[in-house]
Amino acid sequence: MDFVAVSKQRSNITRRLILAAGLTAICFLIFRTSPGFSSFMKFSQHEPGVTHVLVTGGAGFIGAHATLRLLKDSYRVTIVDNLSRGNMGAVKVLQELFPEPGRLQFIYADLGDAVAVNKIFKRNAFDAVMHFAAVAYVGESTQEPLRYYHNITSNTLLLVKAMATHGVKTLIYSSTCATYGEPEKMPITEQTPQAPINPYGKAKKMAEDIILDFSKTSDVAIMILRYFNVIGSDPEGKLGEAPRPELREQGRISGACFDAARGIIPGLKIRGVDYNTPDGTCIRDYIDVTDLIDAHVKALEHAKPSKVGIYNVGTGKGSSVKQFVEACKRATGVDIKIEYLTRRPGDYAEVYSDPSNIRRELNWIARYTLEESLSIAWRWQKAHRNGYN
Numbered sequence: 001m002d003f004v005a006v007s008k009q010r011s012n013i014t015r016r017l018i019l020a021a022g023l024t025a026i027c028f029l030i031f032r033t034s035p036g037f038s039s040f041m042k043f044s045q046h047e048p049g050v051t052h053v054l055v056t057g058g059a060g061f062i063g064a065h066a067t068l069r070l071l072k073d074s075y076r077v078t079i080v081d082n083l084s085r086g087n088m089g090a091v092k093v094l095q096e097l098f099p100e101p102g103r104l105q106f107i108y109a110d111l112g113d114a115v116a117v118n119k120i121f122k123r124n125a126f127d128a129v130m131h132f133a134a135v136a137y138v139g140e141s142t143q144e145p146l147r148y149y150h151n152i153t154s155n156t157l158l159l160v161k162a163m164a165t166h167g168v169k170t171l172i173y174s175s176t177c178a179t180y181g182e183p184e185k186m187p188i189t190e191q192t193p194q195a196p197i198n199p200y201g202k203a204k205k206m207a208e209d210i211i212l213d214f215s216k217t218s219d220v221a222i223m224i225l226r227y228f229n230v231i232g233s234d235p236e237g238k239l240g241e242a243p244r245p246e247l248r249e250q251g252r253i254s255g256a257c258f259d260a261a262r263g264i265i266p267g268l269k270i271r272g273v274d275y276n277t278p279d280g281t282c283i284r285d286y287i288d289v290t291d292l293i294d295a296h297v298k299a300l301e302h303a304k305p306s307k308v309g310i311y312n313v314g315t316g317k318g319s320s321v322k323q324f325v326e327a328c329k330r331a332t333g334v335d336i337k338i339e340y341l342t343r344r345p346g347d348y349a350e351v352y353s354d355p356s357n358i359r360r361e362l363n364w365i366a367r368y369t370l371e372e373s374l375s376i377a378w379r380w381q382k383a384h385r386n387g388y389n
């Protein structure tokens, strides 16, 4: 090969290299300026003045309401959910309300998958975690205890480990009054001994214990909120409660009342009218979801490194099942048919909270009455006969 041919070949290679470098630079520029890249960068880097919250179970009833409030309050939110129970429809509503890059991202993942969870923590710069994701039916927990211990207890362990590994410093944990079991003395305070009587309550208590032991060895800020019976929905009607039809049997009283009012089921079955209560039916403390989420935001604002806060979140007032049904009849305007049956095994007579701790320390009180809460929820139920579909 002569000198001219070699130098021509070299200049061809040089030209190709320059072209390739130019194209790579253009692609990089396009990628950098694309909404996808800027959004990705926002989630993956801490930004002064912006708190990025990981909401586990954000496609579910309470998690979706929490996401809505956090976004309204200018937080940045990443939802992680495996959609085993929640609704992608709720996530879509939230995405449509907050489409700007860096506000909300949804990640489909199972919290039992350690590799996936670690990848999520590696790629995202979380400032805090609100851990709602869980299976959450007392009856189901007695039928499938291992599922509950796995989903609640071991997934919480995994999540806390990921927080420790990746230096996330604040955890707000969704616990439940079911961790108290059947206390002799009412109202229930945070000092009432925890003696859960079903796998759901036990799994949550174990998760609390893991978190509390972890807190002794770290400077993480912990808030454990023990909710009573959650009802209601977003007053602006954007979100509601839409459990899967197959979970109706496990269902909660508000869902059953609305189903009866809409004629989806023929009537309401009240189990147990011979309890030691004024009208013989069970007494529960019904807390509105908007009030409950307000407690979470206050908990987040008050969370301090190396400190643990444990709070009951309830109204402090018990309502009997009969009172609940009467309020539901007034809220829906439907004369719901009622059938009285014998007691359901495992139900306790009376449960209501003493919320004075949270009032004093976080300046939180429940604002919605039972009937207001049911009226708001009924508006959404009437307008969404098929849930989010």
Ligand SMILES: NC(=O)c1ccc[n+]([C@@H]2O[C@H](COP(=O)([O-])OP(=O)(O)OC[C@H]3O[C@@H](n4cnc5c(N)ncnc54)[C@H](O)[C@@H]3O)[C@@H](O)[C@H]2O)c1
Binding pocket: 056, 057, 058, 059, 060, 061, 062, 063, 080, 081, 082, 083, 084, 085, 086, 087, 109, 110, 111, 112, 131, 132, 133, 134, 135, 136, 151, 155, 174, 175, 176, 177, 227, 228, 229, 230, 231
């Ligand atoms: N609803 C109540 O009355 C009540 C009372 C006390 C405590 N809580 C607690 O509040 C939290 C939220 O309850 P909810 O009523 O919104 O329930 P929900 O079933 O509506 O929502 C739970 C969400 O978690 C998701 N999830 C479950 N397992 C998961 C996993 N392994 N990985 C990823 N996502 C998963 C589900 O898909 C669902 O979207 C739960 O921790 C529950 O124990 C609820």
